[in-house]
Structures are given as structure tokens and as C-alpha cells.
Amino acid sequence: MLSCRQATRLLSEAQDRKLGLSEKLSLELHLAMCKGCTNYRAQVSFLRDACRRYVADVREGRE
Amino acid sequence: MGERWVVLARISRYNAGALNHAGSHEAPMSQDSSPLMEDDFLVALRRDLLKFARLQLRNDALAEDMVQEALAAALVGERSFAGRAALKTWIFAILRNKIVDHFRASGRVTNVSALSPEEAGLDQAFEALFKANEHWARDARPAPWGDPEEALIQQRFWVVFDACLNHLPASTARVFMMREFLELETAEICQALEITAGNCNVILHRARNGLRRCLDKNWFSPEPSRC
Numbered sequence: 475m476l477s478c479r480q481a482t483r484l485l486s487e488a489q490d491r492k493l494g495l496s497e498k499l500s501l502e503l504h505l506a507m508c509k510g511c512t513n514y515r516a517q518v519s520f521l522r523d524a525c526r527r528y529v530a531d532v533r534e535g536r537e
Numbered sequence: 538m539g540e541r542w543v544v545l546a547r548i549s550r551y552n553a554g555a556l557n558h559a560g561s562h563e564a565p566m567s568q569d570s571s572p573l574m575e576d577d578f579l580v581a582l583r584r585d586l587l588k589f590a591r592l593q594l595r596n597d598a599l600a601e602d603m604v605q606e607a608l609a610a611a612l613v614g615e616r617s618f619a620g621r622a623a624l625k626t627w628i629f630a631i632l633r634n635k636i637v638d639h640f641r642a643s644g645r646v647t648n649v650s651a652l653s654p655e656e657a658g659l660d661q662a663f664e665a666l667f668k669a670n671e672h673w674a675r676d677a678r679p680a681p682w683g684d685p686e687e688a689l690i691q692q693r694f695w696v697v698f699d700a701c702l703n704h705l706p707a708s709t710a711r712v713f714m715m716r717e718f719l720e721l722e723t724a725e726i727c728q729a730l731e732i733t734a735g736n737c738n739v740i741l742h743r744a745r746n747g748l749r750r751c752l753d754k755n756w757f758s759p760e761p762s763r764c
Contacts (some may be wrong), residue, residue: 477670477672479672482742490738491723501634528718531591532585535581
């Protein structure tokens with residue numbers, strides 16, 4: 475059973491590499507029961523969206 | 538701010554036989570039609586390139602140099618592009634590669650065993666979010682951010698976002714920006730900075746936690762006392 479601290483590690487790594495099957499399963503199991511980590515996942519994924527948007531805005535010369 | 542780049546652009550135009558402002562001779566249409574021959578386009582392009590370079594490098598003089606080099610390379614090696622957007626994308630790619638080369642040349646970032654006080658501080662703040670059993674402490678459990686997409690269209694959000702990025706320790710921010718702004722794969726980052734994959738993961742996790750907490754505190758759930 476993953477701890478929340480371990481789950482955040484995997485959620486961060488999921489942004490950078492394909493998780494293995496057992497990693498994925500234990501993560502999904504944890505997320506199904508943990509609201510905090512589910513929010514954490516959404517927030518980490520928002521960080522990526524924000525960075526993409528940031529770079530796009532600079533490239534397009536938008537203020 | 539130096540005007541070297543304008544001079545450089547003019548020299549390049551002269552070499553291309555496109556000296557048309559002085560009216561001494563007419564430039565061939567193909568040379569003349571390049572957006573790089575237009576001051577307005579160059580000024581706007583340079584502004585955007587500088588913003589991008591400053592963001593990554595956190596050093597204005599260095600950013601100026603990198604942009605200068607990228608523009609010089611573009612002016613010398615100019616190919617024909619279908620439109621300004623494609624040309625701009627190409628020059629951004631030149632700048633991006635120069636920044637990556639710079640990071641590669643400037644060597645290793647800190648390894649996990651030699652944390653700076655700032656990095657150690659971030660790690661401590663992160664550990665403090667958890668109880669002894671490694672589950673979220675009650676006050677620290679991440680709460681929903683509502684509709685964060687809404688934030689992306691607000692100008693003030695980007696001021697906070699910028700401040701939070703700048704608040705990250707330099708080497709942490711570097712790895713994060715290589716991943717998220719230069720869009721390198723972690724394997725490429727490890728290779729460029731001579732760090733292990735494990736180290737890279739630790740640094741990215743640290744950066745994301747730092748940014749997440751900073752945005753949470755300063756944008757998504759501000760303290761009532763905030764002005």
C-alpha cells in the first residue's frame with residue numbers, strides 16, 4: 475500500500491516516464507481512496523499546462 | 538542595452554546584397570522579402586527571444602548574448618520559410634539549442650548528497666506536509682484548485698507564477714525548465730547535466746512540490762491577510 479508521500483513521487487514521475495504496470499495499479503488503487511493525492515495529481519498536471527501556455531505566450535509575443 | 542544586433546542585422550543585409558535603405562542599388566526581391574530584413578519584425582522577435590532566454594538563464598547579460606548569437610546564426614544561415622511564424626519557430630529552436638548547449642557546458646548541477654540550504658529548505662517544507670505514517674497531515678492535504686484554467690487567462694496569475702518560478706533554487710529551476718520549457722526528455726537532461734535518472738526525478742519532484750505549494754499559497758487559496 476502506497477503512502478501519500480510515495481504517491482506524490484510516482485505522480486511526478488508519471489509526467490516524465492511511462493510507469494510500470496504494478497506502479498500504475500498501486501497508484502490507481504491509492505488514488506481511488508485518497509482525495510488529497512487526486513487533487514495533487516490534477517495540480518501537477520496543471521503545472522505542465524501552465525508551463526506550455528507560458529512558453530506559447532512568450533513565443534507568440536503575447537503579454 | 539547595446540545596439541550591436543541592429544548593426545549586425547545591417548551588416549548581414551549588406552552582405553546579402555540587400556542594402557536598399559540607402560537606395561544605392563535595388564535588392565533582389567527574394568532577399569528583400571525576408572521578414573528578417575524588416576526592423577519591426579526584428580525588434581518584436583528580439584523582444585520575445587529575450588524574454589524566453591531571460592526566463593531560463595536568469596542573467597540578463599547572458600540572455601542578451603544568447604539571443605545575439607541566435608539572431609546572428611539565423612541571419613547567416615537563413616533559409617526560406619513559408620511565413621513569419623515558421624521563421625520565428627526556427628529561430629526559437631536555434632535559441633533553445635544554444636541554451637541547452639550552455640547548460641551542458643556549464644556543467645553539473647548539485648547532486649542529492651550536496652543540497653544547498655534552499656533545496657534542503659524546500660525538502661523540509663515538503664516533509665512537513667506529512668504525518669509520521671507518510672499520509673497528508675490534516676491541514677496540508679491538497680485541496681481542489683477549482684477551475685485552474687480560469688487562472689491561465691488572468692494576467693495577475695502570471696505575475697505570481699513568475700515569482701514562484703524565481704523563488705525556486707537556481708539548480709532546481711534549471712532542471713525543471715529544461716523539462717517543461719525546453720521540453721527535453723529526462724534522459725537528455727541527465728546526459729546534459731551529468732546526473733543520474735534518480736537524481737533528476739528527485740529534483741523534478743522537488744520543483745513541482747515547490748511550485749505547487751507556492752501557487753497554492755499565493756494564488757489558489759490566499760490567506761485572508763494578503764493584500
